[in-house]
Amino acid sequence: MFRIQPAMLKIAAAAWLLGATSAMADTTLEFTQWWEPELPAGSLRAIMNDFEAANPGIKVTLVSGPYATTRDQISVGAATGTLSDVVGLDGAWVNNLNAQNALADMNPMMDASRFDKTQVADIIKVDGKAVMFPVASFVYPVFVNLDLAAQAGVTKLPSTRAEFLEAAKKMTHADKNQYGWVLPLSLQTPSGVQNDMMSWVWASGQSMMAGGKPALEGKPVVDMLTFVKSLNDAGTISPGIATKTEQEKVEEFVNDRVGMMIDSLAHVNLIRKRNPKLNFDLIPVPVVEGYTGKRGLPYASWGIGISAGSKHQEEAWKLVQYLMSEKVNAKLVSLANAFPGNVKAKPDFVTADKAFGKAFEIFKTGYLANEFTGLPVAEDLMTQFDVQAQKMLTGEQSPEQAAANAQKGWMAKF
Amino acid sequence: MNRQKRSRHHRLKRAVAPYLYLSPSLVIIGLLMLLPMVTVIGYSFQNSAVLRRDPSFAGLKHYQAIFADPVFWASLWHTLYFTCMSVVFHMTIGMIFALMLNSDRINPTLRNILRVLYILPWLFTAVIIAVIWRLLLEPNGVVNSILMQLGLIGSKIEWFSSPETALHAVTFANIWAGYPLFMVSLLAGLQGIPKDFYEAADIDGAKAYQKLIFITIPQLMPIIISISLLDFIWTMQVFPLIWITTGGGPIYSTEVLSTYTYKLAFSSYNLSQAAASAVIILLISLGLTLFYIRYQKAR
Numbered sequence: 001m002f003r004i005q006p007a008m009l010k011i012a013a014a015a016w017l018l019g020a021t022s023a024m025a026d027t028t029l030e031f032t033q034w035w036e037p038e039l040p041a042g043s044l045r046a047i048m049n050d051f052e053a054a055n056p057g058i059k060v061t062l063v064s065g066p067y068a069t070t071r072d073q074i075s076v077g078a079a080t081g082t083l084s085d086v087v088g089l090d091g092a093w094v095n096n097l098n099a100q101n102a103l104a105d106m107n108p109m110m111d112a113s114r115f116d117k118t119q120v121a122d123i124i125k126v127d128g129k130a131v132m133f134p135v136a137s138f139v140y141p142v143f144v145n146l147d148l149a150a151q152a153g154v155t156k157l158p159s160t161r162a163e164f165l166e167a168a169k170k171m172t173h174a175d176k177n178q179y180g181w182v183l184p185l186s187l188q189t190p191s192g193v194q195n196d197m198m199s200w201v202w203a204s205g206q207s208m209m210a211g212g213k214p215a216l217e218g219k220p221v222v223d224m225l226t227f228v229k230s231l232n233d234a235g236t237i238s239p240g241i242a243t244k245t246e247q248e249k250v251e252e253f254v255n256d257r258v259g260m261m262i263d264s265l266a267h268v269n270l271i272r273k274r275n276p277k278l279n280f281d282l283i284p285v286p287v288v289e290g291y292t293g294k295r296g297l298p299y300a301s302w303g304i305g306i307s308a309g310s311k312h313q314e315e316a317w318k319l320v321q322y323l324m325s326e327k328v329n330a331k332l333v334s335l336a337n338a339f340p341g342n343v344k345a346k347p348d349f350v351t352a353d354k355a356f357g358k359a360f361e362i363f364k365t366g367y368l369a370n371e372f373t374g375l376p377v378a379e380d381l382m383t384q385f386d387v388q389a390q391k392m393l394t395g396e397q398s399p400e401q402a403a404a405n406a407q408k409g410w411m412a413k414f
Numbered sequence: 415m416n417r418q419k420r421s422r423h424h425r426l427k428r429a430v431a432p433y434l435y436l437s438p439s440l441v442i443i444g445l446l447m448l449l450p451m452v453t454v455i456g457y458s459f460q461n462s463a464v465l466r467r468d469p470s471f472a473g474l475k476h477y478q479a480i481f482a483d484p485v486f487w488a489s490l491w492h493t494l495y496f497t498c499m500s501v502v503f504h505m506t507i508g509m510i511f512a513l514m515l516n517s518d519r520i521n522p523t524l525r526n527i528l529r530v531l532y533i534l535p536w537l538f539t540a541v542i543i544a545v546i547w548r549l550l551l552e553p554n555g556v557v558n559s560i561l562m563q564l565g566l567i568g569s570k571i572e573w574f575s576s577p578e579t580a581l582h583a584v585t586f587a588n589i590w591a592g593y594p595l596f597m598v599s600l601l602a603g604l605q606g607i608p609k610d611f612y613e614a615a616d617i618d619g620a621k622a623y624q625k626l627i628f629i630t631i632p633q634l635m636p637i638i639i640s641i642s643l644l645d646f647i648w649t650m651q652v653f654p655l656i657w658i659t660t661g662g663g664p665i666y667s668t669e670v671l672s673t674y675t676y677k678l679a680f681s682s683y684n685l686s687q688a689a690a691s692a693v694i695i696l697l698i699s700l701g702l703t704l705f706y707i708r709y710q711k712a713r
Contacts, residue, residue, distance in 0.1 A: 243659070
């Protein structure tokens, strides 16, 4: 008959103790983001597994959800002090989160670990605190339908605003439902202000801010509004501007109804899937006459930050460093079809795909520009500007008045 | 003494029993309705509600800010227009279709086909309805194409994108989506009107419109009033249809109380002011609900 020997009990107790001790020694990091659903299934988990293997004693729990849900979850988490250790961030959120003291300053962590700051494409700072790194960037170049351009006799793709206006006029044939440009200004998602309007300002190395305050009445923004109005007055913008969404913008381009659009590089595969025959090219956003400097490239990003309330900031910083490191960053952005947060990382799709390769060249010769990143209630600012732009396009006010009214609204938020 | 005690105990048990039976419902109502309502009312009197762990008392500040905002008054007016027009047309169209489906003059097969067709809008969710109407009313959509071919319009109309037409367009889409409720309710009411009334009216030589005015409508009045009040309360709170079709724009031309509140909460992150706006909507709805309850009691 089988009998339990005292020695067996001792071995079992030792094994349990060992297991329990190692389990207690593990630090579990919670990482909230919206990236996992947007990446190939299991790929972000695989990166986390690699991180765990490289950092014994640290486990990562991914808390994933759609973008909007994640945004709400993070806002509430910041208020209630239950924010995850590591959080995926959009630049538009960081000001609010910083105002709630929810984000840790990564400057001391960078100094303590002698982190090479030159390797990252950007560090988002609020009140001097380094609160976010863009891990992956989705840049917004101009997509040009080459067949429509050729039919319209546009042989040289536009490089300046004047050339763009001319090309848009030539490509417009309203009787055939064909227009030169598309501008989505739906108030449901006012990101068109950032991607399709302010991108003209940033492309020419200009700014909508001055000394940390809005400068919408300045020449750069007024000129941009005047330019957009001239495109509208010339009838080159596809109708339905005030309710058009980004998705509809892409649909119109896919269906040969617009010649040019400013759009995220992330949509290249989608466009090809929707219309494999579409012959298009990518160009940088045209600049003001005579500008020869570096071009600002509008972008949206997957940012990353650390919770100020995290009890495991040291481990959290290890995860941030890991995701920002050259090889891992290249791997992540290759999966996301995005551009890297680490300037040394080179995603594999840029060599395998001509369009991405060209966009990567544009990316390398320019710089990332998105002044809404870090602004308070960025979406609200876009909505306010959107309303004024709509009033201008319906003829209710001039570009100068639109800029002045938007400035007034923005100042109230600052 | 013992008997007295037992009797008191029995009385207590009898008094408590109803509350025990009601307690599951009371707990559910308390948790799912009263608690959120009271919480939101509380937020409306706080500064930086939800966003701060230690919100301070704000008094009536957020209510004052809302009443001083011209966009709020515009959205209130748009809500009233949207709601009143929707209810009136839901009722009118619902009545016409119900009379048509109740008529013996229409072939039964055709009647059955119409019954299915007329009820279709009710089967779609608000999102589908919004997408359908966005596609139909877009500048290059079917509606413009037909109107241009008929020579009724000279150029394409931007139904949802023009400040002049947007509110009418979303109201139209909502009318299309909501009339089946009236139609079905009125049809049930029509089928319950005794035929003797019409036979007596025929003997008296009453004309069709006289029968409608003096028999049908009075007989249907309780249903008309009940459904109109409910429809008014529901329509006042419509959000997805307006949000998906216009987002409250262009400019503020289709801003209604629901989109106004949503923007305050999720665009401006001003959850305190959004709570104040939600409380205002609650008070308006409460007024209508009390009116409805009083009417039901009076019946």
